Amino acid sequence: MKIENRLFDNLEKGRTSIGCVVTMSDLIVSELAGDCGMDFCWIDAEHGPHTIQDVQRHLIALRGTGCAGLVRVRADEPMLIKPYLDIAPDGIIVPMVNTPELAEAAVAACRYPPAGIRGCGVRRAVRYGAEDFFDYVKYSEKWPMVICQIEHIDAVKNLDKILKVPGVDSFCIGPCDLSGSMGILNQMDDPELNKVIDEVALKIKKAGKILGTAAGGFARWKERGVDWFAGTSDWGAMAAGIRSFKADCDKVRD
Numbered sequence: 041m042k043i044e045n046r047l048f049d050n051l052e053k054g055r056t057s058i059g060c061v062v063t064m065s066d067l068i069v070s071e072l073a074g075d076c077g078m079d080f081c082w083i084d085a086e087h088g089p090h091t092i093q094d095v096q097r098h099l100i101a102l103r104g105t106g107c108a109g110l111v112r113v114r115a116d117e118p119m120l121i122k123p124y125l126d127i128a129p130d131g132i133i134v135p136m137v138n139t140p141e142l143a144e145a146a147v148a149a150c151r152y153p154p155a156g157i158r159g160c161g162v163r164r165a166v167r168y169g170a171e172d173f174f175d176y177v178k179y180s181e182k183w184p185m186v187i188c189q190i191e192h193i194d195a196v197k198n199l200d201k202i203l204k205v206p207g208v209d210s211f212c213i214g215p216c217d218l219s220g221s222m223g224i225l226n227q228m229d230d231p232e233l234n235k236v237i238d239e240v241a242l243k244i245k246k247a248g249k250i251l252g253t254a255a256g257g258f259a260r261w262k263e264r265g266v267d268w269f270a271g272t273s274d275w276g277a278m279a280a281g282i283r284s285f286k287a288d289c290d291k292v293r294d
Contacts, residue, residue: 043130043179043183044106045079045080045106045107045108045130046079046080046106046107046108047059047079047080047107047108047110047130047268048108048130050079050267050268051250051267051268056262056266056267056268056269057079057080057108057267057268057269058078058079058258058268058269058271059073059078059079059080059081059082059107059108059110059268059269059270059271060073060078060081060082060270060271060272060273060274060277061081061082061084061254061270061272061273061274061276062081062082062083062084062088062098062273062274063084063087063088063089063090063273063274063275064088064274064275065088065089065090065091065094067094067097067098067100067101068101069098069274070083070098070101070102070107070109071101071102071104071105073102073107073274074101074102074104074105074106074107075105078107079107079108079268080107080108080109080110080130080131080268080270081098081102081107081108081109081110082110082112082133082254082270083095083098083099083109083110083111083112083129084112085111085112085113085114085124086112086113086114086115086135092123092124092127095111095124095127095129096127096164099111099127099128099129099164108130108131109129109130109131110129110130110131110132110133110185110187111124111129111131111132111133112132112133112134112135112189113132113133113134113135114135115135115136116134116135116136116137116142116145116146116149117149118145118148118149118157118158121134121146121149121150122149122158122159122161125150125158125165125184126161126162126163126164126165127163127164127165128164128165128184129184130183130184130185131184131185131186131187131209131210132146132150132184132185132186132187133187133189133212134146134186134187134188134189135189135191135214136189136191136192136195136217137188137189137190137195137202138192138194138195138198139194139195139198139201139202140198140201140202140204140205142188143188143202143205143208144205146186146188146208147186147205147206147207147208150184150186151180151181151186151207152177152180155181155207156207162176165180182209185209185210185250186207186208186209186210187208187209187210187211187212187252188202188208188210188211188212189211189212189213189214190202190211190212190213190214190218190240190244191212191213191214191215191216191217191218191221192217192218192221193218193221193222193236194221196218196236196239196240199240199243200243203243203244203247203249208249209249209250210249210250210251210252210267210268211244211249211250211251211252212251212252212253212254213237213240213241213244213251213252213253213255214253214254215228215233215237215253215255216228216255218233218236218237219233222236228255228256228257234260237264238264241264241265241266242264242265245264245265250267250268251264251265251266251267251268252266252267252268252269252270253266253268253269253270254269254270254271255269255270255271256271258271
């Protein structure tokens with residue numbers, strides 16, 4: 041079994057992937073993003089008001105568009121991660137991975153024994169029995185991607201050890217929470233914050249790991265070597281479009 045999407049294709053080609061964060065529950069949001077050319081959607085089950093059924097609908101909607109589906113879970117907890125694995129995301133994003141032990145736990149939660157502790161209840165990932173289970177188990181050694189978020193100053197302090205944990209496919213820098221842990225919440229232009237981000241990004245790339253983020257300022261992140269970049273969201277794009285439309289109308293109306 042081979043899962044094909046633009047994110048995985050771009051990673052093979054060394055091309056940066058562009059995506060968006062999905063917080064709304066309607067599956068049309070993700071289908072639209074995929075049909076409009078997004079390489080991946082970050083389905084946010086940490087901050088977004090998604091049920092697991094909502095997440096599954098988004099993943100189903102994305103599959104036919106060639107757009108990858110990454111799911112951010114609420115916490116680094118095996119029993120919480122397990123049901124999301126069984127609805128076949130292309131990546132699991134684990135927040136607040138601040139220690140090597142937490143990175144090890146994230147990997148273990150996403151992999152079957154003997155490499156991990158994932159429970160066996162697969163359905164959608166084997167197309168409800170159309171795919172051979174043992175073929176899937178072999179493929180599941182690499183799919184979904186295990187993505188650990190570096191978004192706290194404690195993670196920065198422990199980064200060298202975290203980067204040595206085997207089985208983490210990608211690291212995602214979270215600038216906003218990182219800034220909060222540094223006492224400068226959401227001050228994205230702060231020189232010290234950007235110095236730390238530059239150093240973290242450089243270490244991730246030197247370790248040969250895939251670098252991702254959900255942030256603004258694509259040009260700066262491209263300089264840092266970002267491999268995947270979520271630079272907008274469903275509500276952000278909608279708000280920007282409405283404001284732009286209103287501003288254009290106001291020029292004539294007023």
